[in-house]
Amino acid sequence: MSTQTLLYIILAGIVALLLALFQYKYKTKGASKSNALFAFLRFITLFSVLLLLINPKFEQVKYYTEKPNLVVAVDNSASIKHLKQEENAKEFLNSITNNSELKDKFNIEVFAFGNTLNTNDSLSFTESQTHLDRVFKQLGQVYKNTISPTILVTDGNQTIGNDYQFSAKKYNQAIYPIILGDTVVYSDLQITKLNVNKYAYLKNKFPAEAIVVYNGEEEVTSKFVVTKGNTTVYSKVVKLDKSNNSEVLNFTLSANSVGVQSYKAQIIPLSIEKNKTNNYKNFAVEIIDQKSKIAIVSTVLHPDLGALKKSIESNEQREVVFLKPNKFLDQINDFQLVILYQPNNSFKSVFEALEQQNTNKWIISGPNTDWNFVNSTSKNYRFLLSFETEDYQPFLNTNYSSFILDDLNFESFPPLQSTFGEAYFNVPFETILFKKLSGIKTEQPLLATLETNGRREALLFGQGLWKWRAQSYLNDDGFLQFDNFIGKLVQYLASNKRKNRLNIDYNSFYNGSDNIVISAQFFNKNYEFDANASLSISLKNKDSGLTLNRPFILKGNNYQVNLSGLESGNYNFTVSESSENVSVSGGFKIIEYNVEQQFLNADVTKLKQVAINSNGNAYFVSDYNALVQSLLDNNRYQSIQKSNKSVVPLIDWYYLLFIIALSLALEWFIRKYQGLI
Incomplete structure (x- = not known):
């Protein structure tokens, strides 16, 4: 006072x-x-x-007195059941959560993890993936300002994500791994890696690579075989021993028919092997008749060009060719889509040829774009400009209806540089991304599409796409999300299919451990997105005759249904809207493969290293009493009196x-x- x-x-x-x-x-x-x-x-x-x-x-x-947290994260993946450790995991969790001394000293918080981290202790051991890297990152965000020793009940076998040893180092909490699984080393042959392209082209040969690994003491001889149905398409004798315990096999297979072709790669198991599931891998390749070619026409050099090529060619069905305007006209009939990067007066003959052939195009503008020239060539739009440049940030139009889009957290993306001005359209158009200027959202398009006379066009008002791809990598630990966004835009522009009221987004085949999600968009008769639709999917397994029906759930600007956990096989499906006579049918294949059943032992070495790096200690599941005593006696974990x-x-x-x-x-x-x- x-x-x-x-x-x-x-x-x-x-x-x-x-x-x-x-x-x-x-x-x-x-x-x-x-x-x-x-x-x-x-x-x-x-x-x-x-x-x-x-x-x-x-x-x-x-x-007030604040007790330290005791975080218990339990592996809920199928590998725990495969190693017959589910009862040990449940008993250990019960003992920890019911220990009165631990409850007096700690706030005990329980998590279960597989592909995601969940705040519950309901264990089913059915998760199809183990993502330990994500576990440490998410726990690190929650407990970064607290004292929270962490008990990690797992076999240490990660199936997805970056190496969890590195994310564990950034966790800043003591980690106490509880090791589940057998540590005895058995003789074992396995296929640890199988690399093959997702697509191949008819009447060509496509490459494949397999890595075979042997764990054991004696010299062994086996045979690596690749079959398609009952036909053997490749085989090789493999000899391995303790010192020469792996072999990389490179081979090619013929693409003789269009569609999804299934194969089985197998290393013939030894008679004494305990785990024979990891001796084979099923894989598939989609054989296509031709490759889409996209031309990028430009007179300037810019990092955007490389980013576009990488994103578009991440789908093996597409090929990008860079051309100058004067070289493009000789090859105009070879391309399904033309991207015009920062056009100027030298593009005059290109615009005339595209207009004459009614070819789809994507114009990407920037400070070097000659808008006076572009305005003179287009009847559909014009850009009123000044001679100043401006930086525009994007934000997504959730009502965009031409194809299904996911929000990539566009508002976190760096701004694009463009000429300051406003675009005016003489024909109907749809905005994918709006401009945000100095934090203020506008109704001016940053990225827009339009359809006239059976021709599709896109306009991007800014340069700097390479920064978006880099930011997407930082946001998602990979380029996949951004590349999918560019891929969907290119697929839309390269096609002349009529717009449908019900659009479905799915893959032609999935691996058994994949997260299988089918997305859909439904539009009313005015082609406006209908957020009140009642969509459902009817599935039938052609091999077993199994049928099931599941509803779609509205998520953002599309509907989604999760089909993970389905048994392998060929499926036909029909997506329909209950109140109107609108439906779309399709099919996909689920390839038999359970990544969680590829392991024979717990990864003891890595778990012990994680414990050492974090100043914790690793225990086997039978060492419950030693763990409890260590936690109770550790002076680092004391209640703290705080004042407010x-x-x-x-x-x-x-x-x-x-x-x-x-x-x-x-x-x-x-x-x-x-x-x-």
């Missing part, structure tokens, strides 16, 4: 006392005990009211209002009782 406020309070006390004495001493003849009581009550009333007007502030300190200081104004102290009301009421009742009123 400041000195000035204290002086105001003293002055308020003096003023209240003088007013009370004036009322009941000076104006009233004689002195009595009643007058003294009335003066006291009036002083209390006046002083309290003046205090409320001054409203002094007081510091209030509250003390807050500034409270007197006006928030409601008891003062009660005192004012009480003093006034007593004064009135006593005076009334004595007949003074």
Whole structure:
């Protein structure tokens, strides 16, 4: 409380006392005990009211004790069941959560993890992937400012993500791995890696690579075989021993028919092998008849060109060719889509040829774009410009309807540089990304598409796509999301298919451990996105005859259904809207492969290293008592007394209002009782 406020309070006390004495001493003849009581009550009333007007502030300190957290993360993946450790995991979790001494010392918080981290202790051991890298990253965000030793109940076998040893180093908490699984080394042959392209071209040969690894002491001889149905398409004898324990096999297969072709790669198991599941891998390749060619026509060199090529060619069905405007005309019939990067007057013959052939195009503009030239060539749009440049950030139009889009967190992307101005369209168009200028959202398009006379066009008003691809990598630990976004835009522009009211996004085949999600968009008769549609999918396994129906769930600007966990086989499906006679059919294949069944042992070495790096300790599941004692005896994990200081104004102290009301009421009742009123 400041000195000035204290002086105001003293002055308020003096003023209240003088007013009370004036009322009941000076104006009233004689002195009595009643007058003294009335003066006291009036002083209390006046002083309290003046205090409320001054409203002094007081510091209030509250003390509390904060216990350290004990984080228990349990591996809920199918590998735990495969290694027959599910009962050990459940018993260990029960013992930890019911230990009274641990509950007195720690706040015990339980998580289960597979592909994702969940805040529950319901264990089913059916997760198809183990993503330990994500576990440490997410726990690190939650517990970064606390003392939270972490018990990790797992076999240590990760099937997806970056090496978890590196993310564990950044976790900044002591980690206590509880090792589940057999540590005895058995003789074992396995295919650890099988690399093959997703697509191949008809009447060509496509390459494949397999890595065979042997764990054991004796020299062994086996045979590596690749079959398609009952036909062997490749085989090789493999000899391995303790010192030469791996072999890389490179071979080619023929693409003889269009469609999804399934294969099985197998290393013939030894008679003494315990785990024969990891001796084979099923894989598939989609054979296509031709490759889409996309031309990027430019007179400038810019990092955007390389980023576009990388994104477009991430799908093996597409090929990008760079051309100057004068070289393009000789090859115009070879391309399904033309990307015009920062066009200027030298593009005149290119625009005329594209207009004559009604070819789809994508114009990417920037500070080097000659908009006076572009405006003179286009009847569909014009750009009113100044001679200044500006940086525009994107934000997604969630009502875009031409194809299914995912939000890549566009608002985190760096701005694109472009000429300052506004675009005007003479034909209907749809905006994918709007411009945001200095944090203010506008209705001006940054990326837009339009369809006229059976021709599709896109316009991007800015250069700097390479920065977006780099930011996408930082956001998602990879380029996949951004490359898919560019791929969908290119697929839309390269096609002339009629717009449908119901659009489906799915792959032609999936691996058994993949997260299988089918997306859909439904539009009303005016082709506006309908967020109130009732979509469902009807599936039938052609091999087993199994049928099932599942509803779609609205998520953002599309509907999604998760089909993960389906058995392998060929599936036909129909997606339909219940209130209207609109449906789309298709098919896909799920290839038999369970990555969680590829392991024979727990990864003891890596788990022990994680414990050492974090100043923790690794234990086997049978060492429960040693772990508990270590946690209880460790002086690093002590409860901390903390204080919370807050500034409270007197006006928030409601008891003062009660005192004012009480003093006034007593004064009135006593005076009334004595007949003074």
